[in-house]
Amino acid sequence: MQDFTEPEDQVRLNPPADRSSLVGILYYPDILDLRLAGYELERFEELLLAIDSASYRKxxxxxxxxxxxxxSPIWNAHRANQVELLILDTLHEYGLHQVPQLLRQILGRVFEDETKNYLTIDLVTVFYWSCIAQVAEDYAWREPALKEWAEYLSYPVRSVFRFSESIS
Structure with missing residues (x-):
């Protein structure tokens, strides 16, 4: 278990296997599967860099x-779970059922071994929501409700990590 002494300490101090960056922990077959599903990893680069540099305070x-x-009248985790299911259902209708699963796998590899705790699990959850919100915004032209759902789902990352506009 990690010991945090300062509020600005990074949640992930050392990348797994002594690799110097986030790129070192990405699993190449996941990247290829994501590409086959129609998305490049660069589409989510801003989010991956934000989760990699997340501080203890955030x-x-x-x-x-x-x-x-x-x-809360602004955002509720239970409602976010419901919105996630609505987005997943809609993405499944458009043939993108693999993309959320691959994003979850990629984000799950950011924190490995002894760095896993409730804080890192919560970080992975909200960044996963933001990633599928990006995918949902890409398909908002087909289903207008996806834009609203994406805004709702990406709210925690936008507010805590100070992304000024919608993540897209």
Missing amino acids: ALAVSAMIRRSDA
């Missing part, structure tokens, strides 16, 4: 948003 803020027991 991880705590994300976790507090997810684990909040009372319903």
